[in-house]
Amino acid sequence: MAAALSPPLIRSAALAAVVAALLALPLMGVRLVDSSSGLSLAGRPDLVAWAAGGVFCGRLLIDLFRRWIADFSIRLPLPPPPPDWTRFAVGWGLALFALVLPFLPFADRNLVDKATMVLIYIMLGWGLNIVVGLAGLLDLGFVAFYAVGAYSYALLSLTFGLSFWVCLPLAGLFAAVFGIALGFPVLRLRGDYLAIVTLGFGEIIRIVLQNWQDLTGGPIGISGIERPSLFGLSFKAVPPEGQTSFAEFFGLDYSADHRVIFLYFLILILALATNLFTLRIRRLPVGRAWEALREDEIACRSLGINPTTIKLSAFALGAMFAGFAGSFFATRQGFISPESFTFIESAMILAIVVLGGMGSQIGIVLAALLLVGLPEWFRDLQMYRMLAFGAAMVLIMLWKPSGLLSSRAPTIRLGGRA
Amino acid sequence: MEYFFQQVINGLTLGAIYGLIALGYTMVYGIIGMINFAHGEIYMLGAFISLVAFLVFSSISGGSVALALLAALLVTMVFTALWGWVVERMAYRPLRGAPRLAPLISAIGVSILLQNFVQIAQGARVKPLPPVIQGGVTLDLGAAFSLSISWLQIVIFVLTLTLMAGFTWMIARTSLGRAQRATEQDMKMAALLGVNVDRVVSATFVIGAALAGVAGMMVTLYYGVIDFYIGFLAGIKAFTAAVLGGIGSLPGAMLGGLLIGLTESLWSAYFSIQYKDVATFAILVGVLLFRPSGLLGRPDVEKV
Numbered sequence: 164m165a166a167a168l169s170p171p172l173i174r175s176a177a178l179a180a181v182v183a184a185l186l187a188l189p190l191m192g193v194r195l196v197d198s199s200s201g202l203s204l205a206g207r208p209d210l211v212a213w214a215a216g217g218v219f220c221g222r223l224l225i226d227l228f229r230r231w232i233a234d235f236s237i238r239l240p241l242p243p244p245p246p247d248w249t250r251f252a253v254g255w256g257l258a259l260f261a262l263v264l265p266f267l268p269f270a271d272r273n274l275v276d277k278a279t280m281v282l283i284y285i286m287l288g289w290g291l292n293i294v295v296g297l298a299g300l301l302d303l304g305f306v307a308f309y310a311v312g313a314y315s316y317a318l319l320s321l322t323f324g325l326s327f328w329v330c331l332p333l334a335g336l337f338a339a340v341f342g343i344a345l346g347f348p349v350l351r352l353r354g355d356y357l358a359i360v361t362l363g364f365g366e367i368i369r370i371v372l373q374n375w376q377d378l379t380g381g382p383i384g385i386s387g388i389e390r391p392s393l394f395g396l397s398f399k400a401v402p403p404e405g406q407t408s409f410a411e412f413f414g415l416d417y418s419a420d421h422r423v424i425f426l427y428f429l430i431l432i433l434a435l436a437t438n439l440f441t442l443r444i445r446r447l448p449v450g451r452a453w454e455a456l457r458e459d460e461i462a463c464r465s466l467g468i469n470p471t472t473i474k475l476s477a478f479a480l481g482a483m484f485a486g487f488a489g490s491f492f493a494t495r496q497g498f499i500s501p502e503s504f505t506f507i508e509s510a511m512i513l514a515i516v517v518l519g520g521m522g523s524q525i526g527i528v529l530a531a532l533l534l535v536g537l538p539e540w541f542r543d544l545q546m547y548r549m550l551a552f553g554a555a556m557v558l559i560m561l562w563k564p565s566g567l568l569s570s571r572a573p574t575i576r577l578g579g580r581a
Numbered sequence: 582m583e584y585f586f587q588q589v590i591n592g593l594t595l596g597a598i599y600g601l602i603a604l605g606y607t608m609v610y611g612i613i614g615m616i617n618f619a620h621g622e623i624y625m626l627g628a629f630i631s632l633v634a635f636l637v638f639s640s641i642s643g644g645s646v647a648l649a650l651l652a653a654l655l656v657t658m659v660f661t662a663l664w665g666w667v668v669e670r671m672a673y674r675p676l677r678g679a680p681r682l683a684p685l686i687s688a689i690g691v692s693i694l695l696q697n698f699v700q701i702a703q704g705a706r707v708k709p710l711p712p713v714i715q716g717g718v719t720l721d722l723g724a725a726f727s728l729s730i731s732w733l734q735i736v737i738f739v740l741t742l743t744l745m746a747g748f749t750w751m752i753a754r755t756s757l758g759r760a761q762r763a764t765e766q767d768m769k770m771a772a773l774l775g776v777n778v779d780r781v782v783s784a785t786f787v788i789g790a791a792l793a794g795v796a797g798m799m800v801t802l803y804y805g806v807i808d809f810y811i812g813f814l815a816g817i818k819a820f821t822a823a824v825l826g827g828i829g830s831l832p833g834a835m836l837g838g839l840l841i842g843l844t845e846s847l848w849s850a851y852f853s854i855q856y857k858d859v860a861t862f863a864i865l866v867g868v869l870l871f872r873p874s875g876l877l878g879r880p881d882v883e884k885v
Binding site: 348362 | 616626629630632633634636637656660663664667671672675676679680682683684685686687689690691692693694695696697698699700701702703704706708709710813817820821824855856858859862863865866869870873
């Protein structure tokens with residue numbers, strides 16, 4: 164590899180470094196500082212030097228690596244695709260692992276809490292997958308339905324004193340109705356227009372939540388949301404009048420961990436139900452129509468499929484699962500505010516679906532672990548978290564434009580199962 | 582009545598700024614059919630770069646504000662153009678020909694990346710700039726009817742008009758403009774006839790980014806406060822402007838920008854200021870539903 168460090172490589176790396184230095188100069192090289200007489204500037208040339216140096220080395224390494232790979236890939240045949248049973252085994256393996264996770268020796272409260280968070284995103288990802296992955300409709304405002312679910316649970320429970328179990332289906336229903344109401348006018352639009360319109364709707368819902376003080380409490384949000392119970396067994400240390408607590412009923416010592424574990428199983432069941440629903444509905448006529456519509460809308464029209472109803476059903480079902488997830492979120496946090504339903508959340512859920520490979524259920528689990536789980540462990544680096552998230556979105560798209568585990572193959576083929 | 586016309590002037594100023602950003606959206610969409618979601622962030626970078634450049638130049642120009650502003654304007658255009666070029670080169674070009682959602686996701690990633698980059702590099706607090714261009718003219722139009730236009734607003738109008746004129750000339754007369762029009766009509770055919778398509782696309786991003794940089798500088802001067810988050814909303818509004826005017830149409834982008842600016846300022850003046858963004862989104866939805874090709878755009882027929 165002696166000839167590898169040839170002048171053209173060095174030249175291109177040097178060029179990249181110069182560009183990086185120029186890019187960094189006005190934004191990193193100078194910092195705007197508040198001082199008594201207004202703004203002043205503080206120079207930081209060292210940062211520019213670091214940026215240029217980093218880009219120089221990075222570019223050189225990437226180029227060398229590419230050559231090295233190019234040498235290999237000529238000789239190596241493509242690896243055979245993994246057989247069908249591996250996906251099956253991985254799926255069941257993950258589900259079993261999720262079931263026993265809270266009882267494993269290393270699982271403390273913190274870990275179960277984080278796993279709950281990841282599961283919320285997995286469920287949202289699976290919900291959005293119906294819309295984006297199966298029906299091929301790009302929705303950038305999915306968080307709106309999540310918000311509708313969360314607020315409808317919070318308001319129903321606080322105003323009418325309904326329990327979580329009554330509110331859960333209602334929240335899903337409300338979100339689905341919202342999905343239909345929003346989807347009906349916009350679903351005729353082409354893909355990227357649809358994306359921007361859904362983004363607009365997402366923002367409208369957030370702005371309304373923020374400004375409709377009487378109903379939603381405005382930016383302060385709603386607090387003191389009722390926690391769920393298990394068949395009437397409360398998870399409070401001192402159960403309300405006329406109720407038994409979970410610990411008393413089973414003769415255990417009271418521990419706050421019980422509720423954490425209960426919430427974990429609750430979201431696990433909700434998420435698995437979403438998954439099962441998706442897997443089954445893909446084989447039904449409506450599911451097959453989604454996939455057909457994703458591939459070619461004109462062909463579908465000419466075969467007599469009504470695109471609007473089919474798209475609307477995907478939109479409504481996706482919204483319903485977001486509504487379920489939203490009411491779970493509200494009951495877990497006990498507090499909600501418009502802060503939790505910003506565009507970044509929509510982007511995060513969409514990123515999970517797209518990185519997972521649009522349509523692959525296991526891909527979504529992996530992507531959620533990667534995008535939500537991993538950063539949860541680096542909370543200390545909060546500032547750099549979103550930076551890395553944005554970079555990861557770009558890099559994964561460049562590396563695999565159709566997602567980590569893409570499955571565009573139809574669920575059902577003529578003459579036998581796929 | 583006086584209040585109404587005053588609001589119209591404010592709205593047109595705002596609209597000129599949106600129009601400049603919308604040009605970038607409309608050009609990129611016209612050529613490669615992609616919504617450049619990160620365009621709003623380029624505008625935000627422009628605001629920051631212009632602030633830095635202005636402070637630097639006003640300290641070395643020895644008191645001449647006009648000179649410092651002009652230098653800052655040029656520097657801002659150069660740097661935002663460079664940013665636009667790099668973003669296209671690194672995040673979009675490798676994805677040409679990829680599934681249609683891939684560039685959009687990549688663009689969202691770039692947008693998040695740039696926002697957080699600026700937040701880390703410059704801090705999350707808003708950056709205030711005391712008014713640089715003060716004063717204005719008052720037009721007396723008969724009894725008890727006078728309008729005041731600040732110098733800054735006049736500067737913004739003149740600058741926007743100049744850029745628009747130069748830009749229209751470039752598209753209509755220069756060889757780059759001809760290549761751009763050819764690429765817009767049929768990228769493959771243009772390439773076959775010897776147009777360097779990659780260079781044309783790069784040039785489009787560079788020009789769009791420079792215009793967004795100008796918009797960023799004008800907003801810094803006009804509002805006097807900027808933060809790392811201004812790109813998101815401005816980007817969506819400018820996109821709405823581009824759609825309203827007919828995406829792909831350059832005069833349409835400017836017209837759309839002016840209409841959005843007017844709507845926003847009149848809505849805040851007569852209805853509620855909290856819901857002004859809702860008004861913009863409602864326009865976006867309405868236009869897409871009833872006239873998807875926009876005011877000046879050509880209808881888009883999908884071929885099999």
